Amino acid sequence: MTTVAAYAAPAAKAPLERTTIERREVGEFDVLIDIKFAGICHSDIHQAREGWGEAIFPMVPGHEIAGIVSEVGSGVTKYKVGDRVGVGCLVDSCRECENCKAGLEQYCTGGNVGTYNAIDKNGEPTYGGYSEKIVVDENFVVRIPDGLSLDVAAPLLCAGITTYSPLRHWNAGPGKKVAILGMGGLGHMGVKIAHALGAxxxxxxxxxxxxxxxxxxxxxxxxxxxxxxxxxxxxxTFDLILSTVSAPLNLDQFLSLLKTDGAFVNVGAPEEPVRLNLFSVIGGRKTLAGSGIGGIQETQEMLDFCAEHGFGAEIELIKADQINEAYERVLNSDVRYRFVIDTATI
Structure with a gap:
């Protein structure tokens, strides 16, 4: 085991504080990553404050991780020491179900393992990217292209793939009218990606x-x-509306903006239930759907796409002792457009 510094929430709704955690030894197929940058996602706040249900504490949030490989296991073939890599929302899955075999690990029916606030296959809680180092199976690590600096690449591991996956799935591109609902951490990436796709x-x-x-x-x-x-x-007007909003909406109002056969896709996840009049989807044969991150292969595809088009996230770099302030600013929509922690300050 290796002891590393981290920032953790000791209990639900408690301020995050500096602490230490144990990382497992590097196994045969593991990669040890020196974390350089970690994005702050609204999901971190939902989970640290138990907005989405009971959680595991102490909690080290963070699933937008960018860093450098510092050690590899004897069986690792995909990465070597010095590689620029990232880790997103998942660190494992069953690898055997139909979805996993199709590259849809995010929808693993056997139960995937979150980067934090989850129980790993060894029975221990997972701890996320607000830390100095992380050990991850090579199959859940992605390569960050040289064209992307690590700081602006970190938020792509959640905000980027969360918007890229549904935009690709619902065929955003030339001739399609796409609306991005919400102009925050997710929304600003949705705008960049939808534009680059030609919509x-x-x-x-x-x-x-x-x-x-x-x-x-x-x-x-x-x-x-x-x-x-x-x-x-x-x-x-729209073929597709991608909602990044994490608060309840008047869905009937927004569904009226869709064309016949249009789709309203939710990637923002409100803590409260939402209401819907079914006539809003019956009239016009409209689709109300949701989408969750992306699989590992698609996440790599997204990173390569962003590098090819020359963009990462719009970020505000902060020190680790500013995390609690950053949480409050996220809740007040006072960030343009993603806070990223310089983990050298942990």
Whole structure:
């Protein structure tokens, strides 16, 4: 076992504090990663505050991890010491079910293992990226292309793949009108990726406060959802709406913006239930769907895509002792657009 420094929530809703954790020894197929940067995802806050249900404490959040390989097991073939790598939301899965064999480890029916707030196959809790080092099976590590700096690549391991996967699955591209609902950590990546895929991109945000940013990042149009005229003007417009919002919405209102056979896809996960009038999907044969991250192969594809198109996330780099302040700022939508921890400060 190796002792490393980390930031952990000792209990639900408690401020995160500096501590130490134990990492397992490097096994035959393991990779030891010196973590350089870790993104702060809204999911970290939901879980550290038990917004999504009972959690495991102490909790070291963080599933947007970028770093350098410092040791490999004797059986590792994919990576070598010095490689630039990333770890996202998963560190294992059953590897045997139909979904795993299809590269859909995020939908593993045998039970995947989260990077944190989960129990690993050795029976121990998993600890995430707010730490100095992590040991991960090589099959759940991805390569970060040379064209991406590690700091802006870290948020791609969740925010990037969470938006890339549904945009690809629902065929965002030339000739398609795509709306990104919410202009935050997920939303700003959705705008970049949908634009790079060739879609006509509209941002739907509460206000026009971030309009200039949205247009710079690739949006063709930008509307405020607080303006009732938006819903009149855009009725029946979109082939796809990707919702990154983690608060309950008036789904009937937003479903009215879809074309016939359009899809409203949720990647934001509110803590509270939402209401729906089924006539909103029956009329127009519309789809209300959800999507969760992506498999390991698709995550690698996403990283390569972002490098090819020359972009990572828009970030604000912080020190580890600013994590609690950053959590409050995320809740107040006061970040443009992803906090990333410089783990050298842990």
């Amino acid at each position: 006509e991109v509209t941002v739907l945000s509460q206000s026009l406060r971030k309009k200039e940013d949205g247009l710079k990042l690739g949006a063709d149009h930008y509307y405020a959802t607080s303006d009732e005229n938006t819903f009149k003007e855009l009725r029946g």
